[in-house]
Amino acid sequence: MNDNQHISEQDLLNFRNNCLNQEELEQLLSHVSSCNYCSERLADIMSEEMLQAPKNLKDSILKATKRPDIQIAMKANETSKNMQLFFYSLKIGTAAVAALLLLFLSTNIPAENASSKQAIPLSQEMSMDDELDNSSASWTSVIRENLDDFSSNMMDFSNKIMKTEVTEHD
Structure with a gap:
C-alpha cells in the first residue's frame, strides 16, 4: 500500500481478521485518518460485524406489553397512584377546613x-x-x-x- 493509493480489499480483510503486523496496522490507520473514501470502506466492513437485533424483536416486545396480566398490573399501579393523590388532597383539604374553623371559633x-x-x-x-x-x-x-x-x-x-x-x- 502506497501513500497515494487507497487501501486494498486484502488489507481491509487482513485488518478485519487482525492479521496485520504493527507497521502495516500503523500505515493503514494513518491512511484511514486522512482518506475519507478508505475510512468509509473500513466503517462499512466494521458495521457488517456488528450485532443486529432480531427482526421480530419489536413485534415481540409490543406483543409482550399487550398481555392482559401486564396491562392489569399497569392499570392497578395507575389507580393506586390516583388514590394516593386523592387521599393526600383530601387530607390537605381537611386540614385547611379545620384551620379555618379553629380561626373562626377562636x-x-x-x-x-x-x-x-x-x-x-x-x-x-x-x-x-x-x-x-x-x-x-x-x-x-x-x-x-x-x-x-x-x-x-x-x-x-x-x-x-x-x-x-x-x-x-x-
Missing part, C-alpha cells in the same frame, strides 16, 4: 363592641379612617388574645400528655 368578638359601633352617630368628629383603624386594632387584639389562649391551652394539653406517657413508662 375569635370571640364581644357583642358590645359590635353594637356600640352601630350606635355611634355619624356627626361625631371621628372620621371614617379613624373608625376603621380602631376596628382593625380591636380585631387584631382579639385575635392575638384568642390565639395566645389557644396556644397556652395546647401547651398545657401537650404537657399533660407528656406527663402521662412518662409515668406510664416508669
